[in-house]
Amino acid sequence: MAIQSTITLNNGTVIPQVGLGVFQTPDGDTTVNAIEAALAAGYRHIDTAMIYGNETSVGEGIRRSGVPRGDIFLTTKLWNDDIRARRAKDAFQESLDRLGVDYVDLYLIHWPVDGWQEAWAAMQDIYASGRAKAIGVSNFQAHHIDDLLADSDVLPAVDQIESSPQFDNEELVDFLATKHIDVEAWSPLGGTGGNLLSNPVLAEIGAKYGKSAAQVVIRWHIQRGIVVLPKSTHAERIRQNFDVFDFVLSDDDVQAINALNTCRRNGADPDNFDF
Numbered sequence: 001m002a003i004q005s006t007i008t009l010n011n012g013t014v015i016p017q018v019g020l021g022v023f024q025t026p027d028g029d030t031t032v033n034a035i036e037a038a039l040a041a042g043y044r045h046i047d048t049a050m051i052y053g054n055e056t057s058v059g060e061g062i063r064r065s066g067v068p069r070g071d072i073f074l075t076t077k078l079w080n081d082d083i084r085a086r087r088a089k090d091a092f093q094e095s096l097d098r099l100g101v102d103y104v105d106l107y108l109i110h111w112p113v114d115g116w117q118e119a120w121a122a123m124q125d126i127y128a129s130g131r132a133k134a135i136g137v138s139n140f141q142a143h144h145i146d147d148l149l150a151d152s153d154v155l156p157a158v159d160q161i162e163s164s165p166q167f168d169n170e171e172l173v174d175f176l177a178t179k180h181i182d183v184e185a186w187s188p189l190g191g192t193g194g195n196l197l198s199n200p201v202l203a204e205i206g207a208k209y210g211k212s213a214a215q216v217v218i219r220w221h222i223q224r225g226i227v228v229l230p231k232s233t234h235a236e237r238i239r240q241n242f243d244v245f246d247f248v249l250s251d252d253d254v255q256a257i258n259a260l261n262t263c264r265r266n267g268a269d270p271d272n273f274d275f
Contacts, residue, residue, distance in 0.1 A: 004042060004245060007227060009157040010180045013105065013134045015073055017222055018242060019045030021186065021229035027054040030233050035061025037235040039072070041242050047160075047184075047229045048099075049077035049110060050091065055098035063100065074099070075106040077138060078123070080113045080275060088122035096131070107132040108160060112144045112270060117151070124154045136160070138186075139270040142175045149179065160184035162267045163226065165217060165260040166196055173226070184227040189217050191266040201256055209247045218244045220257045 005017045020038040025031045031054040035046060039062070048058045055076060062072060076099065082091035092107060107123060109116050116137075123135045137148070138160035148156065159176050163169045163185035173183050190196030202213035209216070214230065218241055221228035230241040249257070268275075 004044065004242075005222060007182055007225070009134055009182055010155050011134055011157055013157065015106070015134075015158075015182070015227055016043070016045035017227050018218065018244065019043065019047045019073070019075070019184075019227065019229045020238065021047045021231035022054055022058060023049070023052055023186070023231055025052070025054055025231065025233055027057050029057075031057035032061040032064065033235070034233045034238065036065050037238045038242075039065040039067045041235075041239045043238075043242055044071055045073040045075075045227075047075045049079065049108075050082070050095055051077070051079045051110065055095055056100075059098065059100035069101060073105045074101065075108065076104055077108040077110040078119060080111050083109065083111075083113050083115045083119045086115055086118055088119040089126065092123075092126055092131070103131045103133065105133045106136060106157065107134075108136050108138045108158070109140075111139045111273065111275075112137070112141070116144075117147075120148060120152060124152070127154060134158070136181070138184075139268075141270050142172060144270070145176070145179060145181065155179070156181050158182045158184050158227070160186055160229075162187050162265055163221070164188055164190040164196060164266070165199075165202075165220065165257050166190050166262050167265050168258065168261045170261075173224070182227060183225075184229060185221055186229055187267055188221055188228045188230055189214055196260075199260065201260060205249070205253045205256065208253075209249075211244075211247060212240060214241060215244050216249070216253075216257070219247065219249055220254060223249055223254060
């Protein structure tokens with residue numbers, strides 16, 4: 001089994017640097033089987049959200065895996081409608097109930113919608129209760145972080161943002177580093193909006209190491225010091241995405257990957273979205 005790297009967050013919580021994302025993974029056997037496959041492959045980090053509609057299956061997959069709950073880093077997120085309705089604490093308990101757990105390791109505000117300031121206050125209470133080992137945000141831009149820090153007793157542990165070689169979001173990554181907030185990358189392989197994994201530059205780099213383009217990209221994120229959340233429902237691909245701890249990209253390879261940046265998002269713009 002590969003030995004996974006970890007990052008220690010600003011509150012001392014340790015997070016495995018590669019996790020399984022389950023965005024768009026259907027509820028039911030598909031998600032249960034993906035969770036079981038990931039945990040069997042050595043993953044110890046699972047990232048879900050209320051809006052994904054699969055928290056119940058995530059919890060079932062964890063239970064079926066036989067891996068002790070305490071060995072798994074589990075994240076879920078507070079959805080926009082619940083933020084707007086000022087029901088963060090109720091929504092959090094509902095997520096715990098669906099997951100079948102009495103705590104999560106990380107709870108995130110999913111998007112910076114109206115009411116996020118009140119939601120963050122509620123999340124600080126959740127954090128103080130011990131039912132979330134760490135709290136953070138997702139899709140927050142630098143100005144959102146500045147607003148939060150101006151009126152918060154708790155520093156967000158992470159900001160989960162879009163980042164891939166096509167859209168590295170490096171300016172925000174660098175800003176977050178100055179605030180001691182770690183970065184998690186969603187859509188780390190470029191998502192469905194591009195053809196990143198068929199890029200000849202990545203294929204050529206991968207051939208040098210006997211790795212796929214996806215493995216090269218995941219390794220690039222790791223070497224940036226970022227938590228990376230690739231998603232797949234296929235057991236073999238899940239295993240491949242975790243087989244990234246036995247090689248190191250050269251500086252030249254890293255620069256070649258950096259040069260793929262187009263500055264164009266595949267996902268929604270946190271300053272201009274309608275959901």
